[in-house]
Amino acid sequence: MIVDRQGRRFRNLRVSLTSACNYACTYCVPNGKRLVAAQDELSAEAMVRGVAYLIEAAGIERLRITGGEPLVSPRLETFLRGVTPLGLDDISLTTNGQLLSRKLPLLLEAGIRRLNVSLDTLDPDHFRQIARGGDLATVLDGLERARAAGLKIKVNMVPLRGQNLDQVLPLLDYCLERGFELRFIELMRMGHLASDANGFLTQFVSLPQLLQVIGEHYEFLQTGAxxxxxxxRYEIPGQGVFGVIANESVPFCRTCSRLRLSSTGWLHGCLSSSNRHFVGDLLDKPRHQALPALQRLLVKALGDKQEVAFSGGATVMKIIGG
Structure with missing residues (x-):
């Protein structure tokens, strides 16, 4: 087991199946162009070996499948069938929900029981403005079908000043009524926003500002996590729970246990570091050769983590998984 001086180790792995996405959200890409699959993306089989090796080398316990948009990847079915027998404590998937209705039978067959669905507004016009792709009604249909199938669902919303702040309460109402846990995610200094301080501050909504909006309509208490x-996490007594990923207001770097594997074979130990470590060539090697080299790279990746707070990163989030 690899542990740093703050007692952190890698427990949670996020695998980006593809950098391709059928959206071009304003807070992710600046030019409105949809991200496409990289030419050198790993095969599903290599990614499965990567997960297996990381379970052994780092003690990975939980896996989240991300992208880009993982449901657009032709590798999805093979990858799912490969990782489900690996003995992980939990396998979940993050999606924008556009293809959820279509892919739901596959997810259920593979044993997926938890989903995070990105949804920034319930207003169809604002949805098109923010996502620059997709259709709101299709996403909502996918959510209803997943709920009916018994999946545990969290909805991820990025509050943006001037774009969807008026949707905080409607989305919270929507989630409470359906038993979904709404997760508000503070805007991150990632990609183009890392170098555009004015653009970031113009849109950023802080934890105190968000709680003030919610507190005008709901009484809530902080609960355990x-x-x-x-x-x-905050509980609205008798109604449900919501969460806030307050990476700017209340940094969580001191306890971070996340490791990311990109679709092109790079390990990222920290979103706020430009360092990355190539493991793609190791995934074609037998276990006895791959594991020692992988462990050396994991030591470096763990060393990339910020000690106190996130300070921004130039990498586009969807390339390495949210």
Missing amino acids: PVDATAL
């Missing part, structure tokens, strides 16, 4: 959780 796992030690290495990214979200602060």
Whole structure:
């Protein structure tokens, strides 16, 4: 087991199946162009070996499948069938929900029981303005079908000043009525926003500002969360729970246990570091050759983590998984 001086180790792995996405959200890409799959993306089989090796080398316990948009990846079915027998404590998936209705039978067959669905507004016009792709009604249909199938669902919203702040309460109402846990995610200094301080501050909504909006309509109390959780969780008595990933207001770097594997074979130990470590060539090697080299790279990746707070990163989030 690899542990740093703050007692952190890698427990949670996020695998980006593809950098391709059928959206071009304003807070992710600046030019409105949809992200496409990289030419050198790993095969599903190589990614499965990567997960297996990381379970052994780092002690990975939980896996989240991300992108880009993982449901657009042709590798999805093979990858799911490969990782489900690996003995992980939990396998979940993050999606924008556009293809959820279509892919739901596959997810259920593979044993997926938890989803995070990105949804920034319930207003169809604002949805098109923010996502620059997709259709709101299709996403909502996918959510209803997943709920009916018994999946545990969290909805991820990025509050943006001047774009969707008026949707905080409607989305919270929507989630409480359906038993979904709404997660508000503070805007991150990632990609183009890392170098555009004015653009970031113009849109940023802080934890205190968000709680003030919610507090005008709901009474809530902070409730418990796992030690290495990214979200602060709040209970609205008798109605449900919501969370806030307050990466700017209340940094969680001191307890971060996340490791990311990109679709092109790079390990990222920290979103706020430009360092990355190539493991793609190791995934074609037998276990006895791959594991020692992988462990050396994991030591470096763990060393990339910020000690106190996130300070921004030039990498586009969807390339390495949210």
